[in-house]
Amino acid sequence: MESTSIAIAPVFQLGPIGITNTVITTWAIMAIIWLFAWLVTRRLKIEPGPLQTAVEGIVTATENAVAEVAPKEAPRIMVFIGSFWVFLVIANLSGLIPGVHAPTRDLSATAALAFIVFLSTHWFGVRLQGWKSYLHHYLTPSPILLPFHIISEITRTVALAVRLFGNIMSLEMAALLILLVAGFLAPVPILMLHIVEALVQAYIFGMLALIYVAGGVQSQQLRESQKE
Amino acid sequence: MELSWSTFVLEIINFLVLVWILKRFLYKPVLEVIARRRADIDSTLADAKNAQEEADALKVKYEGRLAEWDNERKQARESLDQEIEQERARKQASLKTDLEKQKEKAQVSEAHRQAESQRKAEETALALGARFASRVLEQAAGADTESRLIDLVIEELTSLSDERIAGLRNNWATVPDAIIVTTAFPIDDNQKHKLEQVLATVTNMDLPIEFKQDQTLVAGISITFGAWVLGASIRDELKGFAELAND
Numbered sequence: 001m002e003s004t005s006i007a008i009a010p011v012f013q014l015g016p017i018g019i020t021n022t023v024i025t026t027w028a029i030m031a032i033i034w035l036f037a038w039l040v041t042r043r044l045k046i047e048p049g050p051l052q053t054a055v056e057g058i059v060t061a062t063e064n065a066v067a068e069v070a071p072k073e074a075p076r077i078m079v080f081i082g083s084f085w086v087f088l089v090i091a092n093l094s095g096l097i098p099g100v101h102a103p104t105r106d107l108s109a110t111a112a113l114a115f116i117v118f119l120s121t122h123w124f125g126v127r128l129q130g131w132k133s134y135l136h137h138y139l140t141p142s143p144i145l146l147p148f149h150i151i152s153e154i155t156r157t158v159a160l161a162v163r164l165f166g167n168i169m170s171l172e173m174a175a176l177l178i179l180l181v182a183g184f185l186a187p188v189p190i191l192m193l194h195i196v197e198a199l200v201q202a203y204i205f206g207m208l209a210l211i212y213v214a215g216g217v218q219s220q221q222l223r224e225s226q227k228e
Numbered sequence: 229m230e231l232s233w234s235t236f237v238l239e240i241i242n243f244l245v246l247v248w249i250l251k252r253f254l255y256k257p258v259l260e261v262i263a264r265r266r267a268d269i270d271s272t273l274a275d276a277k278n279a280q281e282e283a284d285a286l287k288v289k290y291e292g293r294l295a296e297w298d299n300e301r302k303q304a305r306e307s308l309d310q311e312i313e314q315e316r317a318r319k320q321a322s323l324k325t326d327l328e329k330q331k332e333k334a335q336v337s338e339a340h341r342q343a344e345s346q347r348k349a350e351e352t353a354l355a356l357g358a359r360f361a362s363r364v365l366e367q368a369a370g371a372d373t374e375s376r377l378i379d380l381v382i383e384e385l386t387s388l389s390d391e392r393i394a395g396l397r398n399n400w401a402t403v404p405d406a407i408i409v410t411t412a413f414p415i416d417d418n419q420k421h422k423l424e425q426v427l428a429t430v431t432n433m434d435l436p437i438e439f440k441q442d443q444t445l446v447a448g449i450s451i452t453f454g455a456w457v458l459g460a461s462i463r464d465e466l467k468g469f470a471e472l473a474n475d
Contacts, residue, residue: 008232017234026242030249037253044261046268059258079255083247086254103239108232112239
């Protein structure tokens with residue numbers, strides 16, 4: 001039962017790169033998302049059907065959520081944040097499928113996502129404010145706080161990765177242990193909790209990513225408003 | 229709980245590819261169709277707003293026109309009322325004039341009818357008087373009456389003024405062969421002689437005189453000198469009396 005263990009072993013080797021279950025599941029999720037998106041958007045109409053209405057509702061809700069946090073930069077970062085929500089909802093829920101492990105139970109995957117958030121925060125900040133202006137906010141309100149800013153950047157990124165990994169991995173482990181101890185139908189409540197937790201964790205990760213990115217792009221605006 | 233760097237890198241790549249996929253195949257087309265719909269809605273709203281504004285403008289315009297029509301209708305009604313009042317006054321005046329004319333006409337007609345009635349009554353009275361006088365005179369008249377009438381004629385002819393005689397002579401266009409004297413009874417010689425003298429004096433001619441008798445004269449004399457006739461008989465007087473009644 002290697003697939004149920006905490007350790008993630010490579011399924012096959014692609015040259016020097018070991019392809020793990022996490023990567024294969026991620027590819028499958030990407031394929032499903034791409035196929036769904038292609039099927040839904042190939043015949044979009046001004047007067048939408050039920051499916052198009054649902055998809056437009058999801059997109060509009062995402063756009064509104066992003067706009068509430070970062071009104072000015074919403075068009076730029078909406079796709080990025082929305083991708084987190086879409087991917088994490090599906091990835092977290094994929095663990096409910098028998099024989100499939102959620103990619104987010106792998107610390108390598110959550111660390112990669114957290115690292116992307118870390119890089120994107122600086123990317124959007126520098127892109128919108130410029131190097132000098134963006135890096136200046138690490139010296140405010142006092143240069144003494146620079147080490148604390150750096151520690152904050154690292155710890156929040158680590159916390160982002162570990163929080164998602166810990167929650168999803170623990171849910172899967174709990175379901176597995178109850179299944180081993182109590183029998184076939186006993187893990188059902190835990191699986192229902194898994195659904196709620198998967199949605200909540202996806203929302204939390206995406207919202208934190210949004211807050212971090214918005215904090216990066218709005219630091220310059222905040223300083224300007226304080227000067228005024 | 230170990231970190232696989234290959235998985236870490238692949239997951240980064242995978243997520244970036246996923247972002248591209250979602251942007252290319254989901255967000256972009258969906259946002260475009262939403263934007264298109266919003267544009268259509270905005271266009272429809274703008275059209276509706278324009279239509280509303282046009283409708284409001286038309287409403288104001290037609291309300292103004294209705295007010296104008298109402299004023300025009302009131303003015304036309306007032307004008308019509310005035311015209312009706314004037315026409316009514318004119319008709320009343322005309323009717324009053326006609327009535328007065330009719331009244332006058334009726335009065336004239338009544339007066340005429342009364343006069344005609346009176347005239348007819350007078351004619352009837354005169355006719356009755358003439359008939360009565362005719363019957364009385366026909367029975368009472370005789371040779372004596374005729375003799376007095378002849379004397380009366382002789383006296384009248386004798387007393388004619390020179391101007392009157394000259395006027396008579398001028399009216400005699402043609403001179404007859406004889407003077408005809410007609411009586412109802414035989415005339416005596418003395419009166420014949422006087423008549424011859426008087427007629428010779430009046431006519432200033434020496435014409436023969438024919439004496440004739442005509443009992444239709446009842447009593448009296450009729451002298452014929454061409455177209456000129458001098459009558460002094462009961463018949464002629466009764467005839468004149470009857471004609472007087474007809475005048």
